[in-house]
Amino acid sequence: MILNIIAVALLAGVVGGALYGLMNLALVTPYIDRAVEIEASRLGESVDIAFRVWQKQGAILAGLIAGVAYSSLFSIVYAYMASRSSSSSTTTRTTISSGIILALIIWVVLYLMPALKYPANPPAVGDPETIYYRQGIYIAYMLISGIAALALALLRMRLVGVLSRNIAMIAAYAVIMLGAYMLMPPNPDAIDMAEDILTGFRVTSAATSLALWLMIGFMTSLLWSRTGLIRRRMPTT
Amino acid sequence: MHHGGNGDGNDRQITKVEFRYPLLAVAVLAAIFAFASFALGYDQGQLLSIVSGEQAYEENFLHELFHDTRHALGFPCH
Numbered sequence: 311m312i313l314n315i316i317a318v319a320l321l322a323g324v325v326g327g328a329l330y331g332l333m334n335l336a337l338v339t340p341y342i343d344r345a346v347e348i349e350a351s352r353l354g355e356s357v358d359i360a361f362r363v364w365q366k367q368g369a370i371l372a373g374l375i376a377g378v379a380y381s382s383l384f385s386i387v388y389a390y391m392a393s394r395s396s397s398s399s400t401t402t403r404t405t406i407s408s409g410i411i412l413a414l415i416i417w418v419v420l421y422l423m424p425a426l427k428y429p430a431n432p433p434a435v436g437d438p439e440t441i442y443y444r445q446g447i448y449i450a451y452m453l454i455s456g457i458a459a460l461a462l463a464l465l466r467m468r469l470v471g472v473l474s475r476n477i478a479m480i481a482a483y484a485v486i487m488l489g490a491y492m493l494m495p496p497n498p499d500a501i502d503m504a505e506d507i508l509t510g511f512r513v514t515s516a517a518t519s520l521a522l523w524l525m526i527g528f529m530t531s532l533l534w535s536r537t538g539l540i541r542r543r544m545p546t547t
Numbered sequence: 548m549h550h551g552g553n554g555d556g557n558d559r560q561i562t563k564v565e566f567r568y569p570l571l572a573v574a575v576l577a578a579i580f581a582f583a584s585f586a587l588g589y590d591q592g593q594l595l596s597i598v599s600g601e602q603a604y605e606e607n608f609l610h611e612l613f614h615d616t617r618h619a620l621g622f623p624c625h
Contacts, residue, residue, distance in 0.1 A: 315572040319579075331616070338619040365614050372587060372616035379583035382576040393568040421621055430621035433614075437625075444623035445589055515619050 319385035326525035327377015349434035409531025
């Protein structure tokens with residue numbers, strides 16, 4: 311049982327992560343390459359091609375690690391959801407749709423919300439001097455969003471009325487995030503990059519990270535359904 | 548199609564489900580998540596400095612190896 315849950319999380323993470331790495335190479339890397347060229351020309355240097363090839367190979371490994379990391383987090387939440395669900399409708403279809411909806415919510419909470427305040431940037435934009443500060447405010451923003459969503463989701467289970475509690479929860483989350491958006495300090499760095507590279511990079515970054523979460527959600531719930539993890543929690547009379 | 552339970556009539560009477568939150572599995576997954584996301588999203592030489600000391604901060608091996616993906620995931624980078 312415990313090993314099944316871990317194995318499912320790892321499998322979904324490895325498969326989703328490998329696809330994510332390939333998607334990044336196809337969609338995001340071209341913008342990174344252009345930004346790296348701009349960075350090098352500003353410094354009056356030429357791009358170290360061999361180094362870039364090595365970094366691109368790293369993108370597959372990093373994709374796998376991202377997949378495993380995010381899939382682990384997903385399974386932690388998904389297992390909790392499954393343990394608290396009192397619904398007896400556990401067809402493969404409802405199991406998978408709940409997995410995909412959860413994945414979408416996590417992407418909004420952990421990618422989209424921080425990105426609205428601190429958009430993803432290609433290389434050549436960040437100032438190395440401010441890296442720890444920028445990492446600090448970024449993770450703080452992620453934590454605010456994640457903890458707010460988690461606390462509201464736990465609170466939701468104590469309320470009655472499906473529609474009203476969903477509306478109340480989304481409204482409360484929106485208020486918290488609006489407050490965080492206004493109170494948190496801005497990115498200290500000046501963004502000096504061609505507009506089309508910046509936009510293309512941000513759109514593809516959002517798209518591949520959404521795809522990663524959806525692939526994890528789909529595969530985890532499919533595997534839970536197929537390996538009997540979902541059925542095993544059903545009452546045996 | 549999977550049917551939940553054995554008898555349709557009996558299912559409705561039971562509201563509690565037999566699935567406890569698997570705390571041990573969750574602890575293992577949380578450790579994997581914490582370690583992997585630190586290496587991927589935040590490390591600036593810290594992890595490898597355990598074996599190679601100060602030099603790790605200058606080489607910044609993991610940062611450079613995960614560089615493109617760190618950007619793509621939306622994490623701040625140099």
